[in-house]
Amino acid sequence: MNEQKEKNEVILFLGCPEVPVQMGISLYLSYILVKKGYSVTVAANPSVIKLARVSDPERHYMGRMIDLDHCIGDLAEKKISFDTAIAFAHNDAGITYATTIRYLHASRLILVIIGRNAEDLKKLVDFQCEMVVEKTVHNPVELKKKLDEVFL
Amino acid sequence: MTCVEDLDKEVILQGSSFKESREYVEAGFTEIYYVDPGFRLFEKHIIGIPPIAIGMDHDFIVFPFTKPCYGTFLLKVEDAEEAKRLRSLKLNTKKGR
Numbered sequence: 001m002n003e004q005k006e007k008n009e010v011i012l013f014l015g016c017p018e019v020p021v022q023m024g025i026s027l028y029l030s031y032i033l034v035k036k037g038y039s040v041t042v043a044a045n046p047s048v049i050k051l052a053r054v055s056d057p058e059r060h061y062m063g064r065m066i067d068l069d070h071c072i073g074d075l076a077e078k079k080i081s082f083d084t085a086i087a088f089a090h091n092d093a094g095i096t097y098a099t100t101i102r103y104l105h106a107s108r109l110i111l112v113i114i115g116r117n118a119e120d121l122k123k124l125v126d127f128q129c130e131m132v133v134e135k136t137v138h139n140p141v142e143l144k145k146k147l148d149e150v151f152l
Numbered sequence: 153m154t155c156v157e158d159l160d161k162e163v164i165l166q167g168s169s170f171k172e173s174r175e176y177v178e179a180g181f182t183e184i185y186y187v188d189p190g191f192r193l194f195e196k197h198i199i200g201i202p203p204i205a206i207g208m209d210h211d212f213i214v215f216p217f218t219k220p221c222y223g224t225f226l227l228k229v230e231d232a233e234e235a236k237r238l239r240s241l242k243l244n245t246k247k248g249r
Contacts, residue, residue, distance in 0.1 A: 016221035045220050068220065071197070076190030076197040092169040096218045099201045100189035 008037055009082040013068065013101060014044035015094040017051055019115045020089050025140045025147065027052070029086065031061045032151055040064070040083070043071035075104040084108045090115030095124045102127045111152060114143065117122075156196045156217055156218060164214065165226035173216040173226045176207045178247075181207030181214065185243035203247055213220045242244070 010033050012026055026042070033040045041064045042052065052062045074080040085107055087098040098111050109129040113121050118135040125131065132150065134143040165173055177184060181247035186203035187193075198204055199218040211232040219222045 020222065047221070069199075072190070072199060073197045074221050076192070091223065093220050093223050096170045096201055096224065097199055097220065100199045103189040103202060 002098075008039055009041070010038045010084045010086065011041045011071075011082045013085060013097065014042060014048045015088050015090060015097065016045065017048045019090040020138050020142060021114055021136050021140050022090065023048070023051055023055065025112075025143055026088065027056060027061045028140070028144060029147060029151075030063070032148075034061075034063065036151065038084075040084065041066060043068045045069075046104055072097075072100060072104070075101065081105070082107055086110045086112060088112045088114065089121060090118070091121070092124070095121055098125075098129070099127055102129060112143070112147070131132040156194050159194060159227070159229050159231075160173060162228040163225055164228050166242075167223040168226065170201050170218065170224045172230065174203075175222045176226055177205040177207040177214055177216075181209060183208040185238060185245060186236060186242075187243060193238075194229065194231070203244070205247075206238070206243075208235060208238065220232070 014022060017023055029077055030040050042062050043066050044063050045068050049065050052065060054132060063071055087101055089095050089098055102109055111129045111131050113131060113133045114136055116137060118133050122133050132146045134146060136143055156232060165176055185206045188202050189196045189200050193215055200216055211230050212228055213231060213235055214226060214228045215229050230244050
């Protein structure tokens with residue numbers, strides 16, 4: 001049983017919340033993944049964690065949340081592990097964080113690139129990962145379809 | 153030693169791309185060390201795209217610091233102890249990995 005659970009550890013890495021679609025789609029993803037039996041952790045900066053706590057006060061969707069930089073530190077020191085990482089990026093910093101995650105952990109990495117510059121950001125990715133790219137800021141519909149293809 | 157946010161620092165670049173911060177270090181310093189993502193500097197694990205360039209000038213250390221909302225900062229900090237520690241690690245001085 002424990003072995004089964006360990007194989008289902010997923011961590012969502014959320015970047016800056018200035019692109020609204022990130023918050024909505026990450027709540028949705030967390031919901032879907034938990035429903036499918038995954039154990040979900042969200043690693044995010046303090047702004048995102050505050051948004052999540054206000055949006056989901058009883059934690060129906062987002063369960064465990066940890067500070068993004070502490071999580072990177074724990075990864076570097078091999079204190080945490082997971083089976084799948086889903087990293088969001090809508091700017092150069094997001095790609096930089098995703099590269100760091102790729103370097104520090106050999107798990108499956110799904111990079112979700114969003115925002116107005118999604119196509120240009122995609123060109124910066126030169127590491128192994130699965131990419132979901134959608135040029136969206138507010139509208140989650142097409143992004144949801146693409147993520148459903150990955151997880152449903 | 154304190155964490156990066158509390159350091160007495162000079163901000164050389166702000167809101168830059170990670171590539172720009174590396175190019176600045178490579179163009180402006182003769183003593184450069186290349187480290188991997190997660191390398192510990194000033195009690196913080198560096199976020200970055202390898203190879204990550206750290207510039208040194210006497211006791212000054214110039215390094216990238218990436219924040220999710222604000223991009224990459226290039227910071228300059230004077231710290232004799234940390235500079236001595238870095239030099240003692242025999243880090244890679246060549247860009248190739």
